[in-house]
Amino acid sequence: MHRGTTIRSWASVLACTLALAGCGFGAAGGPAPVMSPAATGTPTTTPATPFTAGAALPPSPLPAGTKYLNPASGRTEVIDPAITRSAVLIGDSQSGGAAGVKSADTWVVRGLAAQGYTVRFEGNGGTGFVARTSKAANYPTGLESGKTLLPYGNPALVVVQGGGNDASQGVADDAILANAARLLKDLKASYPTSRFLFIGTLAKGATHGGGRRTHVDSLLAGFAKRNGLPFVSVGDWLTRYGVAGSLADAVHLNESGHQVLARVLAKQLAAMGLRGPAAAK
Known part of the structure; x- marks a missing residue:
């Protein structure tokens, strides 16, 4: 050739x-x-598309609302650019709102916001550590099943509030504690470096008919202490701060009652050194 x-x-x-x-x-x-979006320089524009990665940080850039499979927790989470200024709040209707009061106006959300947190509520009325409804799972099952999608990243504070629905449904102490441990483990997997806070069960107090609700508040206080977590006991707040007359029903406050307890919570957070990023400036 x-x-x-x-x-x-x-x-x-x-x-x-x-x-x-x-x-x-x-x-x-x-x-x-x-090539990944980061390698090609092409931004991802499909918020519903899950991403996987072997590193702790997601591919960049990802738009707000993008679903991302967190390799640390093994669960799908949602990109939130404001996460470092946020308080991620797991709770029931005391935080989510009821009896004509919106979530943003509840004593829990208002109290956190007053201390400089952007509050990201992830919860449902009628639920608790074990308690669930026909439409919503309990706290740990909601996370583990993927029905509750946490924001991805490192929030300034992770707050767990509840116990009232567990009390009203007569859930046994051992079951509440077991699921509280499950929930804490799940949240620590997503947020290993964030600060945590547990808020107990709003009630009238043991000597004023608080009953099972006050007992569950004490039960959660013991759980928090054993796990080295800050805890706000609210098992007598309705009577201690004179808002029992501001109840819209048996367990939910009207708007004025929420405003009173929001100020109480904000002061308590400040006393505990749990001021948010905006308040700290």
Whole structure:
């Protein structure tokens, strides 16, 4: 074979190889590597698309609202650019609102906001550590089943509030404690470096008919102490701060009652050194 013919043959092979690579095939005939958005510089614009990664940080940039499979927790979470200024709040209707009061106006959310947190409420009325409704799971099951999607990142504070529905449904102490431990483990997997706070069960107090609700508040206080967690006991707040007359029903406050206890909670948070990013400036 002449030298010129050999050169033309190799040129043809090279051209075919480059053509195949350009169509998504490598030189060896297999698929070409797929580049991540970060590697190509192309931003992701599909918020509903889950992402996986082997590192602690997600591919960048990801738009707010993008679903991301957190390799640390093994659960799908949601990108929130404001997460470092936020308090992620797991709770019931005391935080989510009831009896005509919106979540933003509840004593829990108002108290946290007054101390400089952007509150991210993740919960449902009627639920608790074990208590659930026909539409919503209890706290740990909601996380583990993927029905509750936490924001991804490192929030300034993680707050767990509740116990009232567990009390009203007569849930046994052992079951409440077991699920509180499950929940704490789940949350620590997502937020290993964040500060935590537990808030107990709003009630009238043991000597004023607080009953099972006050007992559950004390039960959660013991759980928090054993786990080294800050705790706000609210098992006598309705009578201690004179808002029993501001109840809209048996357990939910009207708007004025929420305003009173929001100020109480804000002061308690400040006394505990749990001021939020905005308040600390």
